[in-house]
Amino acid sequence: MMSENSGTKPSSIGQALSKHPVLILLIVLIIVPWIFQIWPIWTDILLFGLFAMAFNILLGQTGILSFGHATFFGLGGYITAMFLMEPYAIPRVPRWMGWIGIIVGVLAATAGAIMVGALGLRRRGTYFALITLAFSQMFYFLFFTNFMIPTVTGPNFTGGDDGIIGVPTPPILTWVYWRTPITWYYFVLLVFISAIYVLRSISTSPAGEVLKAIRDNEQRVKLLGYNTDKFKLISFIISGLFSGLAGSLYTINIRFAHAAFFSYLLSGEVVIMTLFGGMGTFFGPFIGAIVYILLKDLVSMFTMHWMIIVGAIVMVMTWLYRGKGLLEIIQEAVVPKLRRIR
Amino acid sequence: MVEVTLSHILVQLLNGLVLGMLLALIAMGLSLIFGLLDIANFAHGVFYALGAYVGYQVIVLGGNYWIALPVVGIVVAALGLVVEPLNRRFYGEDPAKRGLFTLIFAFALSLALEESIRWTWGALGKKFSPPALLDFVIDLGFFIYPAYRLFVILLGAILTIAVWLFLKKTQVGLIIRAGLQNREMVQVLGIDISKVYTLTYILGVGIAGVAGLAAAPLVGVYPAMGVEIQVPSFVVVVVGGMGSFLGSVVSGIIIGEVATLPVIWEPRVSQVAIYVFMAIMLIAKPGGLFGELER
Numbered sequence: 001m002m003s004e005n006s007g008t009k010p011s012s013i014g015q016a017l018s019k020h021p022v023l024i025l026l027i028v029l030i031i032v033p034w035i036f037q038i039w040p041i042w043t044d045i046l047l048f049g050l051f052a053m054a055f056n057i058l059l060g061q062t063g064i065l066s067f068g069h070a071t072f073f074g075l076g077g078y079i080t081a082m083f084l085m086e087p088y089a090i091p092r093v094p095r096w097m098g099w100i101g102i103i104v105g106v107l108a109a110t111a112g113a114i115m116v117g118a119l120g121l122r123r124r125g126t127y128f129a130l131i132t133l134a135f136s137q138m139f140y141f142l143f144f145t146n147f148m149i150p151t152v153t154g155p156n157f158t159g160g161d162d163g164i165i166g167v168p169t170p171p172i173l174t175w176v177y178w179r180t181p182i183t184w185y186y187f188v189l190l191v192f193i194s195a196i197y198v199l200r201s202i203s204t205s206p207a208g209e210v211l212k213a214i215r216d217n218e219q220r221v222k223l224l225g226y227n228t229d230k231f232k233l234i235s236f237i238i239s240g241l242f243s244g245l246a247g248s249l250y251t252i253n254i255r256f257a258h259a260a261f262f263s264y265l266l267s268g269e270v271v272i273m274t275l276f277g278g279m280g281t282f283f284g285p286f287i288g289a290i291v292y293i294l295l296k297d298l299v300s301m302f303t304m305h306w307m308i309i310v311g312a313i314v315m316v317m318t319w320l321y322r323g324k325g326l327l328e329i330i331q332e333a334v335v336p337k338l339r340r341i342r
Numbered sequence: 343m344v345e346v347t348l349s350h351i352l353v354q355l356l357n358g359l360v361l362g363m364l365l366a367l368i369a370m371g372l373s374l375i376f377g378l379l380d381i382a383n384f385a386h387g388v389f390y391a392l393g394a395y396v397g398y399q400v401i402v403l404g405g406n407y408w409i410a411l412p413v414v415g416i417v418v419a420a421l422g423l424v425v426e427p428l429n430r431r432f433y434g435e436d437p438a439k440r441g442l443f444t445l446i447f448a449f450a451l452s453l454a455l456e457e458s459i460r461w462t463w464g465a466l467g468k469k470f471s472p473p474a475l476l477d478f479v480i481d482l483g484f485f486i487y488p489a490y491r492l493f494v495i496l497l498g499a500i501l502t503i504a505v506w507l508f509l510k511k512t513q514v515g516l517i518i519r520a521g522l523q524n525r526e527m528v529q530v531l532g533i534d535i536s537k538v539y540t541l542t543y544i545l546g547v548g549i550a551g552v553a554g555l556a557a558a559p560l561v562g563v564y565p566a567m568g569v570e571i572q573v574p575s576f577v578v579v580v581v582g583g584m585g586s587f588l589g590s591v592v593s594g595i596i597i598g599e600v601a602t603l604p605v606i607w608e609p610r611v612s613q614v615a616i617y618v619f620m621a622i623m624l625i626a627k628p629g630g631l632f633g634e635l636e637r
Contacts, residue, residue, distance in 0.1 A: 065442045067449075119621055122628040126382045126441040127584070130576040131624065137573045138617030145610040264573065268449055275446065305461045311454030318447045319431055323439070 021283065022200055026193045030186075039181035041297070045290050046185075046192045047250045052273040052285030053199060054242035059271075060279035061203060062235040063215030067129040068136030069243055069270055071116060072109040074261035076244030078143055080105030081164045081257030098170025102248045109244020110237060112139075117236035121229065136262050144259035163258030167251050188249055199242055203282055211235050272314050278325025287327045346606055349485035354606050355599070360491050360560070362598020363498025367553040368571060369578040369590035370505060371546025377522045377585025378542050380440055381429055384448035386550050387572030388455045393418050393551025394558040394567060395459060398468050407473035410555055418551025422544035425451065430536070452568065459565045467564030494556050501549060502591055509587060518542055522585050574601065577620045583630030593631055 033042045051073055058064050083101035120131040144161055169179045172187075179187075202208055213221045214228050222228050251257045260266070269292065277288025292310075299306035321329070368390055375383045396417050397410040405413070432443045471477065472490035479486045509515035517538050521528045529535050554567070561567060574597065582593025600619045604611040623631070 065445065067445070119624045122624060123580070126376070126445060127580055129441075129445060130382065130580055131620070133573060134577050134580070134617050134620055138614055138621075141613035141617075145613065264569065268453070271446060271449070305457050307457035308454045308461065311450045311452075311457065314450035315428075315447055315454065318443055318450065319428070322432070322443055 022193065022197050025196070025283070025286075026189075029189055029193075033185065039185045041293065043181075043185050043188050043253055045293055046188050047246050047253060048270070048273065048293060049286040049289040050192055050195055051243050051246035052270050052277070052289045053196065053282065054239050054246065055270045056274050056279060056282070056285045057199065057203060057211075057242075058235055058239040059274060060281070060284070061208065061215060062211040062232060063218075064232060064236070065125070065129045065271075066132040066236070066239075066267075067271065068116070068132035068134070068264070068267050069239070070262050070264070070266035071112055071132070071136040071139050072240035072243035073247035073250070073266065073270075074136070074139060074143070074259075075112045076105040076109040076247030077251035077261045078105075078164070078247075078257045078259075079108035080248040081167045081251040084167050084170065084252070085164055098168070101170065102245070102252075105248035105251075106241060106244045109247065110241045112244075113237045113240025114233075117233045117240070121232055121236065133264060133267065136264060136267055140259050140262035140264075143262065161259070163256060163260075164251075165256055167255045167257060169252050169255075184253070188253070191245070191249060195242055195245055199238075200282055202238060207231070207234075272310070274325070275314060275317060275323070276325050278328040279323045280325070281327050281331070284325050284327040288325055291326060350606055351603075352482075353485055353487065354602050356487060356491065356495070358599035358602035359595065360494050360598070361602055362595035363495050363502075364553050364557055364571070364594075365575055365578050365598050366591045366594030367498055367501060367556075368550045368575040369582065369594045370502070370587055371549050372575055373579050373582065373584050373586060373590040374518065374522075374542050375546045376579065378518060378525070379429065379539050381444040381448065381543075382441065382576075383543075383546070384445060384572065385425065385452045385455065386547065386575065387568035387570075388452045388459075389418050389422065389547040389568075390550045390554035390557070390571055391456065391459060391565065391568030392421065393554030394470070394563045395463055395554075396551065397555035397558055398463075398470060398563050401470075407555075408475075411552060414555045415548045415552050418554075419544040419548035422547035423540065425547075426540050426543040452572070456565055456568055459568075463565075465565060467562045470558040470563050472559035490559055494560070497556055498553075501552070505545075505549070506587065514538065514541065574616055577616050581620055581623045581631055583632040586630070586632040589630060589632035 029042075029046070033039060051069075055066070055069050058066055058069075080101045083104045084098055116132060116135045120128050120135070123131060169184075172178050210221065210226060210231055214226075214231060218228050247261060251261075273288040273292045274285040275288065276291050277286060278284030295310065295313075296306060299309050303309075317325075368386060372383055372386050375381050375386075393414045397407070397414045400410040400413050401407065429444055429447065432440050432447070472488075476490040476493050478489050480489050480492065507515075509519055517528060517533055517535075518541075521535060521538060525535065528538075557567070557571075575594075578593045578597045579590055581597065582589030582591075597616055597619070601612050601616050604615050
C-alpha cells in the first residue's frame, strides 16, 4: 500500500512516511491549522475524516458497500445528545462524567451495527447496500416522527422534527468553560488520533489481511477454512463503532442533533468522500473528506446548486478512475520520484 | 381514538392499492434493469420525478394530462437512452465491483439530476390537479372514493399487463427473459444483447416516468419526490427478489398496503412499517419472496 523498501539506503522519504503514518499525520494536524485558521472547518474535517476512514474499513478493505452508514453516525450522535440533555440522562451522572455520553453513543452505534449486519449480510453485494440504506431510513423516520416510548420520559422523546438543541459540552474535570474553537479542535484531534491509531492497528493486523483477502476472493478464503461471515460481520461492527464515535463527537461539535444525521445524503456523502480520496488506501478517505468539505464550501459560495457539480465530479471520477482516488493518484505520481531522492 | 369502521378500512385498502401500483410500476423497471444489466438503478426515482415535471411542463405549455401521458413516456425513455450507454463503462469489471460502481454512478447521477430539477423548476413544489375528466368522486356503496385514484389503479394494471404480455409473447421479451436467466448464453447464441439492454433500460425508466405523472395529482410535483419513492422501491425489490417481474408486482402491492393500512390505527407508523416489514422478511425469507437470481 505504501512504498516498499527500495534498496539498502534507508533514506527515502517515502519509507519514513510509511513507517509511522499516524505520527506524521498527528504532527501535520497539529501544525497546519495555524496556517489557515479555519478551526471549525478543521474540526469538521477530522470528524468526517474519521467517519470516512471507518467506512472504508468496510468498503476498501473488506469490499462491502454500505449505503446507509449514516445509521451509525446518527446513532452515535443522537444517543449521545439525548444522554447529555438533562431530562434524559439515565442514570444521572455528575457533570464531569458527562463524557460517558460518548461511550453510550458508541455502544448504541455498535448495537445498531450488530443488528443491521446480522440481518443484512444474509444477502449479497448490491442487496446488502440497499438493505443498509433502508435501515438508515427506518432510523431516520423513527427519530423524526418521535415514535418511540412516549410515556417513559415525556411526550417529546427524540425532539421530533426540531431535533435536540443546545447539546452541552461536558467539562474536563473541573474546568467547565474550557471550550473554544481552538481547544475544542485539539481535543477532537486527540480523540481522532487515538481512534485512528486503533483503527489502523486493526487494519494492518493479520485479521485485517483476512479482510483484504475476502475483498479479493471470498471463495478462496472460505476454502482456506475461515468463517468469512464472521469476519464480515466484525468488519461491519468495527466500521459502525468508529462511525458512531465520529457522530458522537459531531453532535457535541454542533451542539445539535437531528434526524438528518440518519439521512441518505449523509450516507452518500461518506461514499463520495471515500471515492474522492480512494478506496485503496487507509488514509485515502481522509484526503477525500478534506477535498469534499472544502469543495462543498467553496462551490456553495458561488451557487446553491453545488450538488450538480459534485454529482458530476463523482460521476466523472467513477467513470475515469473506478475506485482510485486522489491519494493513490498522488502516490503513483510522486513516490517514484521520491525514490530518486537519495 | 377515532372509531374504525369498515369503510375506513376499505378506503385505506384502496389507497394502499394505489400506492402499491405506483411502487409496482417503478419496481418492475428496477427489477428488470438489475436482473439483466446488473445495475441497481439509483436514478430510477429521479426519472419518476422527471416524469411528473415533464408532465407539468406539457400542461404549462398548453397541453393536457392525456397528451402528457405518452409524451412523458417518450421523453423520459429518451433521457434513459442518453444515460444507459454511460453504464457500459463498468461492464468490463468483475461482478462484485460492477455492482458497486454502477450504484455509486447512478447515485451521483440522481443527485445531479435532482438538483437540476431544482435549478430548472425551482425548489418549491408545483400544484397539479387531476385531469378534469376524472376530477370527481364515485359512490362505491360503503364510501365515496376519488375517481382519479381508481384510474391510477387501472392505469397500473394496464401497464403491468402490457409489460407482462411483452415479456411473455414477443421475441424481444423472450430474449429479455432468457437474458435474465443466463446472459452469456444469450450472447453465445449470437444475439446483440446490448440493444436489449438499452431497450430494457428505457422501458424501465419510461414506465417510472409515467408513474410519476400518475402520482402528480396525488402527491404534487416537487424535487424530492424522486428520492422519497426511491428507497421504498428498493425495499420492494429486496422483498420481491430482483430480476423477478412477478416478484416486483406482488411485492409492490404488498408494500403499498403495508405502508398505508397502519395509518388507520397509528399514522406515524406508516413510514417505519415498511422497513420493519423488510426486516421481518429478511429473517423469514432471506431469498426474497420469489427468490433472487444469483449472480
